[in-house]
Amino acid sequence: xxxxxxxxxxxxxxxxxxxxxxxxxxxxxxxxxxxxxxxxxxxxxxxxxxxxxxxxxxxxxxxxxxxxxxxxxxxxxxxxxxxxxxxxxxxxxxxxxxxxxxxxxxxxxxxxxxxxxxxxxxxxxxxxxxxxxxxxxxxxxxxxxxxxxxxxxxxxxxxxxxxxxxxxxxxxxxxxxxxxxxxxxxxxxxxxxxxxxxxxxxxxxxxxxxxxxxxxxxxxxxxxxxxxxxxxxxxxxxxxxxxxxxxxxxxxxxxxxxxxxxxxxxxxxxxxxxxxxxxxxxxxxxxxxxxxxxxxxxxxxxxxxxxxxxxxxxxxxxxxxxxxxxxxxxxxxxxxxxxxxxxxxxxxxxxxxxxxxxxxxxxxxxxxxxxxxxxxxxxxxxxx
Amino acid sequence: xxxxxxxxxxxxxxxxxxxxxxxxxxxxxxxxxxxxxxxxxxxxxxxxxxxxxxxxxxxxxxxxxxxxxxxxxxxxxxxxxxxxxxxxxxxxxxxxxxxxxxxxxxxxxxxxxxxxxxxxxxxxxxxxxxxxxxxxxxxxxxxxxxxxxxxxxxxxxxxxxxxxxxxxxxxxxxxxxxxxxxxxxxxxxxxxxxxxxxxxxxxxxxxxxxxxxxxxxxxxxxxxxxxxxxxxxxxxxxxxxxxxxxxxxxxxxxxxxxxxxxxxxxxxxxxxxxxxxxxxxxxxxxxxxxxxxxxxxxxxxxxxxxxxxxxxxxxxxxxxxxxxxxxxxxxxxxxxxxxxxxxxxxxxxxxxxxxxxxxxxxxxxxxxxxxxxxxxxxxxxxxx
Numbered sequence: 001x002x003x004x005x006x007x008x009x010x011x012x013x014x015x016x017x018x019x020x021x022x023x024x025x026x027x028x029x030x031x032x033x034x035x036x037x038x039x040x041x042x043x044x045x046x047x048x049x050x051x052x053x054x055x056x057x058x059x060x061x062x063x064x065x066x067x068x069x070x071x072x073x074x075x076x077x078x079x080x081x082x083x084x085x086x087x088x089x090x091x092x093x094x095x096x097x098x099x100x101x102x103x104x105x106x107x108x109x110x111x112x113x114x115x116x117x118x119x120x121x122x123x124x125x126x127x128x129x130x131x132x133x134x135x136x137x138x139x140x141x142x143x144x145x146x147x148x149x150x151x152x153x154x155x156x157x158x159x160x161x162x163x164x165x166x167x168x169x170x171x172x173x174x175x176x177x178x179x180x181x182x183x184x185x186x187x188x189x190x191x192x193x194x195x196x197x198x199x200x201x202x203x204x205x206x207x208x209x210x211x212x213x214x215x216x217x218x219x220x221x222x223x224x225x226x227x228x229x230x231x232x233x234x235x236x237x238x239x240x241x242x243x244x245x246x247x248x249x250x251x252x253x254x255x256x257x258x259x260x261x262x263x264x265x266x267x268x269x270x271x272x273x274x275x276x277x278x279x280x281x282x283x284x285x286x287x288x289x290x291x292x293x294x295x296x297x298x299x300x301x302x303x304x305x306x307x308x309x310x311x312x313x314x315x316x317x318x319x320x321x322x323x324x325x326x327x328x329x330x331x332x333x334x335x336x337x338x339x340x341x342x343x344x345x346x347x348x349x350x351x352x353x354x355x356x357x358x359x360x361x362x363x364x365x366x367x368x369x370x371x372x373x374x375x376x377x378x379x380x381x382x383x384x
Numbered sequence: 385x386x387x388x389x390x391x392x393x394x395x396x397x398x399x400x401x402x403x404x405x406x407x408x409x410x411x412x413x414x415x416x417x418x419x420x421x422x423x424x425x426x427x428x429x430x431x432x433x434x435x436x437x438x439x440x441x442x443x444x445x446x447x448x449x450x451x452x453x454x455x456x457x458x459x460x461x462x463x464x465x466x467x468x469x470x471x472x473x474x475x476x477x478x479x480x481x482x483x484x485x486x487x488x489x490x491x492x493x494x495x496x497x498x499x500x501x502x503x504x505x506x507x508x509x510x511x512x513x514x515x516x517x518x519x520x521x522x523x524x525x526x527x528x529x530x531x532x533x534x535x536x537x538x539x540x541x542x543x544x545x546x547x548x549x550x551x552x553x554x555x556x557x558x559x560x561x562x563x564x565x566x567x568x569x570x571x572x573x574x575x576x577x578x579x580x581x582x583x584x585x586x587x588x589x590x591x592x593x594x595x596x597x598x599x600x601x602x603x604x605x606x607x608x609x610x611x612x613x614x615x616x617x618x619x620x621x622x623x624x625x626x627x628x629x630x631x632x633x634x635x636x637x638x639x640x641x642x643x644x645x646x647x648x649x650x651x652x653x654x655x656x657x658x659x660x661x662x663x664x665x666x667x668x669x670x671x672x673x674x675x676x677x678x679x680x681x682x683x684x685x686x687x688x689x690x691x692x693x694x695x696x697x698x699x700x701x702x703x704x705x706x707x708x709x710x711x712x713x714x715x716x717x718x719x720x721x722x723x724x725x726x727x728x729x730x731x732x733x734x735x736x737x738x739x740x741x742x743x744x745x746x747x748x749x750x751x752x753x754x755x756x757x758x759x760x761x762x763x764x765x766x767x768x
Binding site: 024323325338339340341342343344345348350352353354355356357358359360361363364367368370371374375378380383 | 408707709722723724725726727728729732734736737738739740741742743744745747748751752754755758759762764767
């Protein structure tokens with residue numbers, strides 16, 4: 001990666017979402033990206049930041065998160081300039097978050113910059129492959145494409161969306177020789193459809209990583225989502241004006257946010273920008289040959305962890321707190337310091353935190369969010 | 385029950401055993417009899433005491449327990465005279481415990497008294513039926529029998545021993561018209577054998593309740609277990625001498641206990657006394673038409689509790705701490721104050737205490753003691 005490239009590209013880490021399928025580890029007030037779920041010594045957010053900071057100045061990285069998490073984000077990322085942590089009064093999905101960061105960075109650094117979006121709660125293994133894919137994606141973005149990274153689909157997952165690849169862009173973009181046009185984005189498929197995708201060899205997982213020139217992003221938003229574009233630009237203006245550190249800067253940001261943010265359409269970047277652009281051949285995909293997971297539920301956590309024993313039990317935390325007798329295939333989270341004793345327990349999730357315990361079959365990991373809904377309905381906000 | 389009868393009969397509550405199949409509720413330092421496992425407002429020990437104290441002066445009741453539990457027993461049974469709590473330096477099974485209480489009571493109240501033994505951790509429902517059975521058993525005991533109470537076998541349980549009933553003793557003992565001779569005691573049977581017992585109508589569960597004249601008990605022990613008889617009598621002498629409250633009384637008791645107790649044979653009353661006596665026609669059984677269970681494991685606890693919901697979930701503790709989604713047939717012990725959330729969990733035990741959690745299928749309730757062994761082997765004494 002040459003210096004010229006790093007100069008004009010920036011990254012936003014949208015750190016929203018409560019990760020309710022990982023309750024009781026993930027909480028409203030401390031979502032999963034703030035945890036070291038895989039026991040690597042760094043939280044998911046820190047790992048995301050680390051991946052970017054290897055090749056990028058900290059001032060090029062921006063985190064958009066809920067206002068309740070700002071202090072913790074600051075604590076976890078002390079190198080990140082404070083002005084690069086943007087606080088949402090309420091979640092407005094990824095289009096608003098990415099557009100806000102894009103607008104702020106462009107107003108600070110110039111409108112031709114490329115912005116890349118990298119979710120705070122993904123796990124990636126294989127740094128060199130990641131860097132290579134990002135580098136080619138940035139080349140494609142600089143050339144005017146919305147560039148995404150398509151993950152090698154290692155199994156017919158029904159939990160992810162897919163990207164259908166078209167022709168190579170190698171001739172058009174020699175510096176992004178592996179880039180291809182995107183024919184279309186497809187929703188999470190059923191198992192049979194997922195299998196058929198894999199057998200064609202033309203589909204990759206959509207990891208929601210997008211790189212795009214900010215001027216092109218706002219050209220698109222102004223014509224297709226004008227309300228979002230107008231509100232975001234107004235907010236970004238105030239945020240950047242506040243860079244001078246004047247006494248009432250924070251108050252002015254709060255005021256403009258309170259006025260506009262709530263009214264912004266809540267829509268994912270995939271639907272608002274990526275899919276419409278793909279219909280006109282405006283999206284490129286670069287293959288990502290690295291390990292990737294979105295750490296969406298306990299099954300996903302299990303897949304990312306080495307087994308604690310020969311019976312395929314996965315432990316998120318201190319193995320010394322877990323005592324197993326004739327138990328196999330479980331995901332155990334000993335997060336309360338207590339002894340967790342499993343006798344004859346197979347293929348279950350047992351997640352033990354200081355104020356709440358979850359027990360469920362691994363096969364029902366996706367339904368943990370339903371349990372969270374029940375807890376909310378019952379007014380048990382203190383454990384959400 | 386007339387006054388003459390109550391004057392000459394006494395009761396011992398052997399409160400030993402750790403109840404390891406009920407771990408982590410039941411602990412070495414606080415065994416199950418010290419808990420209100422069924423949420424009745426009284427512990428198992430208190431309920432046992434209450435049953436006896438309805439018809440008996442507190443000074444007629446004696447508890448034999450481990451020295452670590454003496455303070456808690458005293459706290460739970462403030463009406464019980466302190467001198468009637470006998471502390472074991474180490475467990476020596478029921479023969480030693482019953483014989484010690486019998487000897488102490490006889491030295492205080494006269495050798496012709498009848499002593500009855502009632503385990504501290506049994507649950508009984510139907511007080512009048514209990515009183516009636518005990519009354520007839522005392523009549524039989526006073527006449528020279530070892531009298532026991534045979535529980536109506538409501539199912540072919542393989543967890544209990546059985547009593548094979550012989551001829552009626554109604555002619556011999558008009559005041560114990562329902563008493564019968566015991567043909568033999570039989571061990572816990574397999575399921576087929578248990579079913580065959582039930583079909584004969586001649587078998588009842590052995591609840592380990594025994595009533596006997598103390599003079600006859602010691603006559604038997606002196607000839608069949610002389611070492612036990614000698615040691616117990618020596619200890620009992622010192623305990624009763626200490627009734628004067630002299631300054632070194634406690635020291636003298638400790639000294640005689642330290643000298644003799646450890647060497648006493650560790651053997652259940654059933655094997656040492658009841659079975660041998662039954663071979664010579666010396667045992668009578670009175671039918672007990674009351675609900676009974678020994679609260680041996682979590683399945684047993686479940687059988688004794690009303691369902692928390694229409695899906696047959698049993699909750700030992702505060703139902704508000706448990707959140708169920710699509711779960712049935714579980715036994716849940718929310719004993720830590722935390723929220724216990726079960727999603728799609730069927731027929732499991734989830735026992736949640738402040739320092740230890742157990743998860744196991746209900747079908748493996750008996751094996752919880754194996755988990756306790758594993759914990760001990762791993763040196764986790766702090767949770768045992």
